[in-house]
Amino acid sequence: MTTTIKHGNLSAEIKHFGAELISLKTNQNREYIWEGNPEFWGKHSPILFPIVGTLKDNSFYHNEIEYHLSRHGFAREMLFELIHATENSATFSIQSSEETLKVYPFIFELHLIYTLEENHLSIAYKVTNKGKDTMPFSIGAHPAFALPNQFENYAIVFEKEESLDYYLLDNDLISHKTKKLDVTNKKIPLTYELFENDALIFKTLQSKSLTISENGNPILTVHFEGFPSLGIWTKMNAPFLCIEPWFGYSDTNENSGYLFEKEGIQILESNETFHSEFSIEIL
Template identity: 30%
Template sequence: MAIMIENQKMAATINEHGAELVSLINKTNGKEYMWSGDVKYWGRHAPVLFPTVGRLKDDTYKVDGKEYHMGQHGFARDMDFDVLKVEDDQVILELHSSVQTKQLYPYDFILRLTFKLTNNGIQVGYEVENPADEEMWFGIGGHPAFKVPMDRNHFYDDYVVKLKPQTVRNVIPLNGSYADIDHLKEERTSEIEVSRERFKDDAVILDLGEEPTTITLTDNDQRHGVQLKTEDAKYVGVWSCYPQEGQYVCLEPWWSIADTVDSDQDFKHKFANNHLGAHQTFKTEYEVDVF
């Protein structure tokens, strides 16, 4: 079922399946900013990535010597969430560990997503609670896909992704589906031009160092676009399909990353993974403003 929320300026639709934001509309001009989810190119809109981001080595990992199997980006995006709270301009959705999830992931958890409209966009909050007496490890991230082009006056390759502040960041290459952290490239990357060829090797991944960062996707005239703001994401992935010509670009704030090339597949050793002690809670958010 889809839940609609709105305020005076913005309207959004969130699916209970996957707790996925599927529509974000500026009511002033009627403009839709989210990708349509055309299955010919990529059938999702903004999946939540939990309890892992990216691909595990051979889709396999171990906890305390026991082997588990889990697909790319985890399972939360394919599960039905419970509706915890609905107001005019916000909704809170929740997913609990279950017999089904324990087959894929051994930990007890409570995952909450909060969607709250602002004057110019939406805040997306993540909360991971460990209800157990034992510690847990997890990854989490966002994968929102934005419509490109955003108007009739521009084409796909008229767009650019800009990052602020302008600073030196590590660019993390992928070796197949895995993070190749032994071959980091240190670059003063403040702009990423959008083109099909730019994504021929998959996502462009930047290390944000858990520092406040604004990532803007806009046309070269800066007429329309989106700004994604994060205070503490570890990485951002910028991605679109290749060689297919899907009309979207994803700005993906991540608090984890795919397995490294040399991963030993022990989930407790996983590079950039997150840890929660017994009965602890992890909270973070990102915000999207539209113009």
């Protein structure tokens, strides 16, 4: 089941399974979201919760009990309930359950709110700790943008001048090795060689927006004010690029296994609500 919202020249379609954005297009039928061809990657724009990336040994400890939690968490594999909808907005919800408590022993409610306004789609997250205990979590976005022309015809443009060092992955965990990206006039031409070691992971950035240009012309901007970290990723020879604003990232090999000690983790007190929002602006 899907829900479609519309405003002006734009429409967005969201799948209830995973509350996943599967389409963002103009009235002229220009599609900006990757089609999800499983030959390359069968997702479109999954939500990453209650972790981002991979835990060491896919496990963690809480109150001396070991729990097993797979890469990027479970929200993307859950059926969300549509709890509110208008012509240009839709709100989806999941809550902790007997099944989620087996792998993540915290009581929560998660809302995703999609809103189309003018030339952009905003995607807001609300995480509420409904339990009595303090709750550790990460949350992040993973939208894949369709690049229908030659990959080398595209570039990414940072909002600000950056000295860009990204962290390399080692068996899906963050290593201590970094690599420098050469930036000219805030721009990096896209090549598949950039991603030969998997995703580009930035723990911190000065920029709070990133633009994709096509043949020198900007086509969309992802705004991620408030998100401390960012991933950029594609698969070899795949016609898409993921721009991923994050609160958190994968473990390192040195992680203790306790979520409260995890680098980049968010901490939410009982009955408190965490809010964050990013947007996709069509240019």
